[in-house]
Amino acid sequence: MGWINGTGEGIYTYKIMDDGSLIKLAVTVLGSNPMYVQGTNKKFNTGKKVIYAVNSIDDVVPVEPGKVTGYVSALSLNGDGTLKLLNTLPTRGGSPTHISLNSAETFVVVSNYAGSVTMFPIHPDGSLGKETYHEEFLKGSKVVKDRQDTGHIHSSTWLLNSDHVILANLGSDELIEYKLKPKKQTLKRIEAVKSSHGAGPRHMALHPNGKIAYVVNELSNTVSVYKISDHNEAPKMSKKALQEITTLPSTFTGFSTSADIHLSSNGKFLYTSNRGHDSIAIFKIETDGTLVSIGWEKTRGTGPRGFVITGKYLIVANQNSNDMFVFKVDCETGLLSFTGNKYEIGTAVCLYVTEF
Numbered sequence: 024m025g026w027i028n029g030t031g032e033g034i035y036t037y038k039i040m041d042d043g044s045l046i047k048l049a050v051t052v053l054g055s056n057p058m059y060v061q062g063t064n065k066k067f068n069t070g071k072k073v074i075y076a077v078n079s080i081d082d083v084v085p086v087e088p089g090k091v092t093g094y095v096s097a098l099s100l101n102g103d104g105t106l107k108l109l110n111t112l113p114t115r116g117g118s119p120t121h122i123s124l125n126s127a128e129t130f131v132v133v134s135n136y137a138g139s140v141t142m143f144p145i146h147p148d149g150s151l152g153k154e155t156y157h158e159e160f161l162k163g164s165k166v167v168k169d170r171q172d173t174g175h176i177h178s179s180t181w182l183l184n185s186d187h188v189i190l191a192n193l194g195s196d197e198l199i200e201y202k203l204k205p206k207k208q209t210l211k212r213i214e215a216v217k218s219s220h221g222a223g224p225r226h227m228a229l230h231p232n233g234k235i236a237y238v239v240n241e242l243s244n245t246v247s248v249y250k251i252s253d254h255n256e257a258p259k260m261s262k263k264a265l266q267e268i269t270t271l272p273s274t275f276t277g278f279s280t281s282a283d284i285h286l287s288s289n290g291k292f293l294y295t296s297n298r299g300h301d302s303i304a305i306f307k308i309e310t311d312g313t314l315v316s317i318g319w320e321k322t323r324g325t326g327p328r329g330f331v332i333t334g335k336y337l338i339v340a341n342q343n344s345n346d347m348f349v350f351k352v353d354c355e356t357g358l359l360s361f362t363g364n365k366y367e368i369g370t371a372v373c374l375y376v377t378e379f
Contacts, residue, residue, distance in 0.1 A: 030345055030369030033057055034076060036104035039376070043336045043349045043362040048104030053096060054078045054111075060375045061122040061131075062100065063149065071099045072379060073149030074106060075131055077119035084113070091117035095133050095143065097150045100379050109150040115141050115157050121178040121226075125186065125203055132188060138174040140190055144208055155208035163194040166221035167242050171195070177225045177241070182251060182258045183233035187213070189260065191224040193241060198224055198249075200260060216260050219243060219267060226283060231290040235312035236260060239284035239295045244270045246284070246295060246306070248313055266313045270295045270304040282328050288335070292317075292357035296327040296339065303330065303339065303350075305357055320359040323348050331374040336362070340371035347371055 033052040037045040058079035063072050076098065081091040092113040098106040116135025123132045124145075131143045131151060142156040160174025175194035182189065186203040188210070196218040201210040218224045223242030229235070229251075236249045247264040270281050279299025286293055286308075293306040293314060302321050306314040324341025331338050337350045337359060349364035 031057075031371065032369065034060060034074075034098075034106060035368060036106070037366075038104070039333060039336070039338075042364075043351060044364045045338075045347075045349065045366055049106070051098065051106040053098075053108070054080075054094065056080050058119065059121050059373045061124060062375060062377045063124065063128045064377075065128055067099075067149040068147045069099060069149065071101065071149070072377060073109070073145075074098045074100050074375075074377075075122050075124075075151075077114065077122060077133060079118050079120055079136070081117035081137065082113075084115075090115075091137065093117060093119035093135065095119060095122070095131065095151065097145075099149060100377070102379060104379065109148065112143065112151050112153070115139065115154060116159070121176075123179045123181055123188065125181055125188070126184065127205075129205065130203065130208070132179045134176040134178050134190065136175050136177060136193075138176065138194065140176050140179065140210075142208075142210060156210050158210075160192055160195065164196045164220065166196065167223065170223065170242060171221070178227065180227040180229065180236075182236075183229055185258050187258050189227060189236070191227060191238065193223040193225055196220060196222055196224065198227075198238065198260060202257070213259075216249070216262055218247060219245075219264075222247070225281065228284045228286050228293065230286070230308070230312060233258075237284060237286075237293055237314075239270070239281045241280050241282065244279055244281050244297065246270060246281075246293070246314060250312070265311075268306070268314050268316065270297055271300055272319060275300050283330050285330065285332050287332060287352055287354070287357060289354055291354075292352075294330070294332065294337065296322070296330055298326045298328065298342075301325050301327060301341075303327070303337065303359060305359065307357055317357060320350065323361065323365070329371070329373045331376050333376045338374055340368070340374050342370055342372050345369050345371065347374075
């Protein structure tokens with residue numbers, strides 16, 4: 024996806040070839056600043072999968088003085104890679120930055136970086152209904168100046184095989200757990216787990232066994248490892264992290280912020296992106312779920328905001344240098360090697376892989 028505030032044209036669709044090369048299929052223009060995309064595994068009554076995308080903008084809401092909003096759109100995915108707009112709705116919060124779907128793919132949760140979360144029901148054709156839940160987070164931890172003066176919801180992650188979702192509040196240094204109430208179409212707050220002061224939790228990745236959560240902290244450049252246990256037949260995160268490990272080499276003294284986080288396809292390795300050091304940090308996952316740093320791979324561009332792992336390939340989007348690079352993942356060592364495949368794409372920020 025190219026961020027239109029920069030030099031991108033919209034949402035780009037590529038086909039991934041067996042050798043890791045990419046073939047451009049289509050570009051869908053979708054207003055200003057398409058920031059994040061997420062799609063469904065299932066097909067709807069149209070026979071097609073649906074892609075959801077947010078426009079990270081701050082439009083003034085005429086009927087609510089002082090309020091701003093971004094937008095979320097539903098788009099059907101055609102067999103040739105083109106996208107057809109189904110509908111667009113306001114997110115009721117500024118700068119939406121992330122989308123997640125519950126396991127049944129009946130609800131979409133949008134994280135608004137300006138400090139709120141909004142949930143939308145999904146219609147039988149994949150389009151979105153009017154929001155059924157909205158909550159604002161006004162209080163920040165105020166540890167890191169200008170970044171934590173107020174709440175900043177950066178992402179939401181659904182725990183495996185459950186109706187529980189975790190919000191990452193970068194502004195308050197909290198991971199907040201909710202339970203979905205599908206009949207009432209709402210979320211019920213369970214509890215909040217505090218991160219380290221000034222950590223700035225951003226995104227979460229889950230171990231395939233569903234018992235370990237890995238949280239990348241943007242401001243402290245660390246990964247926190249949490250246990251997930253069954254508590255009264257419901258998943259619950261540990262109050263304290265098992266481990267907190269840096270994403271940067273000890274020799275690096277410059278400014279950097281962590282961004283994305285994903286596990287390898289075989290679940291043996293963890294990767295995070297560093298903007299500033301401009302690298303992918305590589306970790307081996309031990310049997311107890313803790314991490315051992317095993318190296319870094321330069322992204323060959325600047326500002327690696329998003330990346331994705333699909334099979335034996337890792338594709339990284341460098342926001343500031345307007346390019347994508349494809350790396351091969353060694354499934355035995357976890358290390359990365361550049362395939363030679365590089366693509367120019369304006370202000371790339373988010374990558375999503377699906378079959379169609």
